[in-house]
Amino acid sequence: MYLASVTLHVLAAIFWLGGMFFLGIVGAPALAGLDTDLRRRLFREIGLRFRRAGWVAIAILLATGIVNLRFRGLLAPALHGGRDFWLTPIGQTLAWKLGLVLAMVTIGAVHDFWLGPLSGELDAGSKEHLRVRTLVSRLGRLNAVLGILVVYFAVRLIRG
Ligand code: HEM
Numbered sequence: 001m002y003l004a005s006v007t008l009h010v011l012a013a014i015f016w017l018g019g020m021f022f023l024g025i026v027g028a029p030a031l032a033g034l035d036t037d038l039r040r041r042l043f044r045e046i047g048l049r050f051r052r053a054g055w056v057a058i059a060i061l062l063a064t065g066i067v068n069l070r071f072r073g074l075l076a077p078a079l080h081g082g083r084d085f086w087l088t089p090i091g092q093t094l095a096w097k098l099g100l101v102l103a104m105v106t107i108g109a110v111h112d113f114w115l116g117p118l119s120g121e122l123d124a125g126s127k128e129h130l131r132v133r134t135l136v137s138r139l140g141r142l143n144a145v146l147g148i149l150v151v152y153f154a155v156r157l158i159r160g
Contacts, residue, residue, distance in 0.1 A: 005064045009060070009068055012058075012064065013154075023046070024141065027046060028043075040124065055112070058108070074090070078091075090157065093156050097154060100150045103146055107139050108143055110139065111136060115132055115136045116136050119132045
């Protein structure tokens, strides 16, 4: 059960982060040269599909993350240990990881459910559209950087 949970956790992390990097480094630049209507249609289609699958991956990460904590004997201290736990080295590493996960999920929600769809609806090429599109792409990049930090703290969590 423990091994299944960690395997699923790592697979969901690969899927979510890998998908984000793929879209940013391969997908978006590959579509950039297409004419506006086609690019928007493709972006919309790919975005909606990845949004659905990505949030399933996030749900799996949260659920298996909690199971992992339990198997590691960290769930009870995290819930009931108070300051004493959160000030230990492992408590601090976990706090960093969870804080970054919270930031990623919040930024991801703004990106996926608000600004991303808004960018697709605004008049292509208008000032407002360019502003929102720039913001959407910056939020996407920020989340990719936060994702790298989450993996770093995940690795430290186990290896100190
Ligand atoms: C509620 C959120 C989360 C919790 C409570 C959590 C908790 C944990 C725990 C306890 C482990 C250690 C598993 C073990 O026993 O080996 C772990 C590993 C890992 N987590 Fe998470 N996690 C969460 C979210 C995430 C997210 C969002 C990502 C990446 C985007 C992630 C990436 C990883 C990776 C890559 C490992 C493997 C680290 C290694 O084996 O060195 N986790 N997580």
